Amino acid sequence: MGRFRKLETLEDYQRALKNNYGLGEADTYMPWLRVQDVNSAGNSGKIDGIKSNRVHHTLSEQESCFFYLVEFCDPVIDIREQFPLLPLDLSVRLAKTLDVDHPINPMTKEKCFNVMTTDFLLTLTDGTKTWYEAISVKPADDLKDKRTAEKLDIERVWWQLQGVVFHIFSMTEQSQIQSRNIQWFTSPYRQGSNFQNDIIEKAKSIVKLGTNLIEDLCNEFIRELNVEHDDALVLLKVLLATKQIRVDLTKPIAESGILQVVKVARQVGEQQNAS
Known part of the structure; x- marks a missing residue:
C-alpha cells in the first residue's frame, strides 16, 4: 500500500x-x-x-x-x-x-x-x-x-x-486495564512466537489455580522445561494469548507481576473465553 x-x-x-x-x-x-x-x-x-x-x-x-x-x-x-x-x-x-x-x-x-x-x-x-x-x-x-x-x-x-x-x-479505566493486559501478553504471539505442544502441556501443568507470581512461574519454566531465560516469559505470554490459561484481566498484570489464574485448559487447543 x-x-x-x-x-x-x-x-x-x-x-x-x-x-x-x-x-x-x-x-x-x-x-x-x-x-x-x-x-x-x-x-x-x-x-x-x-x-x-x-x-x-x-x-x-x-x-x-x-x-x-x-x-x-x-x-x-x-x-x-x-x-x-x-x-x-x-x-x-x-x-x-x-x-x-x-x-x-x-x-x-x-x-x-x-x-x-x-x-x-x-x-x-x-x-x-x-x-x-x-x-x-x-x-x-x-x-x-x-x-x-x-x-x-x-x-x-x-x-x-x-x-x-x-x-x-467509550473507554473506561477498567476497559483500559483489560486492553493493556491483552496487548502485553499477545504481543509475542502476534509476532509469530509459539511453542511445541509438549512444551505447552508441561508448562500448563506448572501453572496452578489462584495467585501465581510471574517471576516464580518463569523460574519454574526454566528449571523444569529447560527453556532459556528470555523464552520463559514469552512462553507464559503465549499460554495467555492462546487461552490455555485463563486469568483475571481486571487487575494490571505486568505492573503487579501477579496472575490470578481462574482456569487451565485441559488439553492443547481447548480455549476459554476471557472475562
Missing part, C-alpha cells in the same frame, strides 16, 4: 473503491482510512491481527483499546475498521431526513460530501448463526457535543437500515 491518499472528491472515492478500499473480509479487507491517510489526535497505530492475518489501523488510543478487547472475544471472528458508509447518496439522504448537516470535506473549494465511516464492523458467530455489529468509538466527553450526536444519528440509522445493531463504545 502506498502512503497518503487524497480523499476529497467523488473521483477520489471512485478510485479508492476501484483499488478495493473498504471492501473485502478478513485478510482481504482494506480499511477506507489508514493511519497514514489522516491526521489523528495521537496514539494511532498498526496492529497485527491474530484472527484476520492482516494489519489493523486504529486512529486513537480509544480505538486500539476497543480492538484488543473485541479481538480477544471468542464470538468475534472478523474485525473491519474504518468501514465506509456507502453508497454516499444514502448517508446524504439520511442526513436530510434527520435535518442535520452531512459531513463535508473542509479542504475542498466546492462543497463535497465526505464518505462517512464507522470505526468497527464486527462479524460474530455462536457456532450456529453469524451476525454483524457496528461500533462507533468515542470519548465520553465527546458524546455531550451536539455535532457529534448528529453524526452518530446518521450512522445509527444507516446501520438500522442494514439490519445491523449499532453500539457506542
Whole structure:
C-alpha cells in the first residue's frame, strides 16, 4: 500500500473503491482510512491481527483499546475498521431526513460530501448463526457535543437500515486495564512466537489455580522445561494469548507481576473465553 491518499472528491472515492478500499473480509479487507491517510489526535497505530492475518489501523488510543478487547472475544471472528458508509447518496439522504448537516470535506473549494465511516464492523458467530455489529468509538466527553450526536444519528440509522445493531463504545479505566493486559501478553504471539505442544502441556501443568507470581512461574519454566531465560516469559505470554490459561484481566498484570489464574485448559487447543 502506498502512503497518503487524497480523499476529497467523488473521483477520489471512485478510485479508492476501484483499488478495493473498504471492501473485502478478513485478510482481504482494506480499511477506507489508514493511519497514514489522516491526521489523528495521537496514539494511532498498526496492529497485527491474530484472527484476520492482516494489519489493523486504529486512529486513537480509544480505538486500539476497543480492538484488543473485541479481538480477544471468542464470538468475534472478523474485525473491519474504518468501514465506509456507502453508497454516499444514502448517508446524504439520511442526513436530510434527520435535518442535520452531512459531513463535508473542509479542504475542498466546492462543497463535497465526505464518505462517512464507522470505526468497527464486527462479524460474530455462536457456532450456529453469524451476525454483524457496528461500533462507533468515542470519548465520553465527546458524546455531550451536539455535532457529534448528529453524526452518530446518521450512522445509527444507516446501520438500522442494514439490519445491523449499532453500539457506542467509550473507554473506561477498567476497559483500559483489560486492553493493556491483552496487548502485553499477545504481543509475542502476534509476532509469530509459539511453542511445541509438549512444551505447552508441561508448562500448563506448572501453572496452578489462584495467585501465581510471574517471576516464580518463569523460574519454574526454566528449571523444569529447560527453556532459556528470555523464552520463559514469552512462553507464559503465549499460554495467555492462546487461552490455555485463563486469568483475571481486571487487575494490571505486568505492573503487579501477579496472575490470578481462574482456569487451565485441559488439553492443547481447548480455549476459554476471557472475562
